[in-house]
Amino acid sequence: MGTPNILVARIDNRLVHGQVGMTWVNTIGANLLIVANDAVAKDEVQQNLMEMVIPDTVGIRFFTLDKTIRIISKAAPFQKILLVMKTPQDAFTLIKGGVPIKKLNIGNLHFAEGKKQLSATVSVSEEDVEIFNRLHSMGIRLEVQGIPNERATDLMTLLKKVQ
Numbered sequence: 067m068g069t070p071n072i073l074v075a076r077i078d079n080r081l082v083h084g085q086v087g088m089t090w091v092n093t094i095g096a097n098l099l100i101v102a103n104d105a106v107a108k109d110e111v112q113q114n115l116m117e118m119v120i121p122d123t124v125g126i127r128f129f130t131l132d133k134t135i136r137i138i139s140k141a142a143p144f145q146k147i148l149l150v151m152k153t154p155q156d157a158f159t160l161i162k163g164g165v166p167i168k169k170l171n172i173g174n175l176h177f178a179e180g181k182k183q184l185s186a187t188v189s190v191s192e193e194d195v196e197i198f199n200r201l202h203s204m205g206i207r208l209e210v211q212g213i214p215n216e217r218a219t220d221l222m223t224l225l226k227k228v229q
Contacts, residue, residue, distance in 0.1 A: 072149050073146050076171040077173065078151075081103065082101060173211065174188065
């Protein structure tokens, strides 16, 4: 069992859309996009929409959280992975399951009733805050960054401002 070559682990409630599909993949040089989400793993319509926005040179896989935990360590060294998750909860499940993530890129968590807005693109619920605090205490770096050429902001700094 090797260590998978995860270039970026990103939380984005939109998962794969034009911006992620092109900008992130091209900037970091990923050749495999893994979407780890239980609902999308069963939804061919969503999968087809995501496949349309990424270059043909890049592979894309849609795995449940459980399958991601079970097989990611079998990834070959030449597979340069962009791992995309929908929620902080998904990320926490993967990390607890042994997926070797040291840093999380938080791209987009949409605003909804009862959430606190941290930045233009990131809003968090009480549960999100709790999970981010747990991840932080596990030594995971948490950075808010919409697109690669944007300066990353430390999520814990943003959280302190709204608490």
